[in-house]
Amino acid sequence: MTNAEYVIAGWVLTGAVLLAYWLRIQQRIRRAERLERDT
Amino acid sequence: MTLLKPAISRALGWATLVAVVVLALFGLWGAPPDSVQGDAQRLMYLHVPAAWIAYLAFGVTAISSALWLWPRTRSEVYDRVAGASAELGVIFTGLTLVLGSLWGRPVWGVWWAWDARLVTTAVLLFLYLGYLALRSVPASPDARAKRCAIAALIAFVDVPIVHFSVTWWRTLHQQATVFTPELKANIHGVMAFTLWFGVLAFTLLYVYLLDRRYRLAVLEDDLDERELEQAIAERVAGAGTSVRVSPDDDADKVPAKVTP
Numbered sequence: 001m002t003n004a005e006y007v008i009a010g011w012v013l014t015g016a017v018l019l020a021y022w023l024r025i026q027q028r029i030r031r032a033e034r035l036e037r038d039t
Numbered sequence: 040m041t042l043l044k045p046a047i048s049r050a051l052g053w054a055t056l057v058a059v060v061v062l063a064l065f066g067l068w069g070a071p072p073d074s075v076q077g078d079a080q081r082l083m084y085l086h087v088p089a090a091w092i093a094y095l096a097f098g099v100t101a102i103s104s105a106l107w108l109w110p111r112t113r114s115e116v117y118d119r120v121a122g123a124s125a126e127l128g129v130i131f132t133g134l135t136l137v138l139g140s141l142w143g144r145p146v147w148g149v150w151w152a153w154d155a156r157l158v159t160t161a162v163l164l165f166l167y168l169g170y171l172a173l174r175s176v177p178a179s180p181d182a183r184a185k186r187c188a189i190a191a192l193i194a195f196v197d198v199p200i201v202h203f204s205v206t207w208w209r210t211l212h213q214q215a216t217v218f219t220p221e222l223k224a225n226i227h228g229v230m231a232f233t234l235w236f237g238v239l240a241f242t243l244l245y246v247y248l249l250d251r252r253y254r255l256a257v258l259e260d261d262l263d264e265r266e267l268e269q270a271i272a273e274r275v276a277g278a279g280t281s282v283r284v285s286p287d288d289d290a291d292k293v294p295a296k297v298t299p
Contacts, residue, residue: 002077007082010141013134025248025251029258
């Protein structure tokens, strides 16, 4: 594959950003649900 | 409270995961390399869908904001959808710029150019970062929703400017490939399939993440409301105690003066 460093960097970066965002939202949802149950 | 039923949201999440894996297989191996740009063109299968989702997200924010501003349709649902969609739009616009830069380096020889498409897209990113900052400024829910709805409608003006920038000005960025002025796509075969599949996969991802982000907004609004109610109740209880003490003190004094 030519220019593999750019192609792989783009795909990995996109996956990492979207995965991190999804995990952060899931974490905040779980925390908010736990707080809601506790109050 | 969610936009989608929990079972549909879960199914959508799995469908999105499958679609993204299939996109990666086609984007990295299934589609042939471009005859001019070689494999660097494989970034198009992420760059174009990310830009499409940014347009879609800001469009949803603008429509939701207009629905909030219209008195007959005003609902906190639209304010939350506007905020959630703008956040997603910012993420996808950021990805569009970074992916474009990674694509531009091997093809143009530069990471960045002061080109109309690039600059207007960067302006779009900063406009909606400002919108998100505005959402975090403390205010009553109605005041915040109103000022954010107006800001969202103003910011959306940049979306058609970004899209038509390659037509209106001479740019280093290539002309539209799919949504050409004649609506005649300049891409065919497996490459076209992969590009359209990328748009589908990212659209599924957008709808799924919007539902999740909306759910979070509802939970956080509920918690804020409860905290406020609790704080008011504590304040009232505290004030009630001091009110009860004072009359008792006075009650001891007043009869002593009045009774004789």
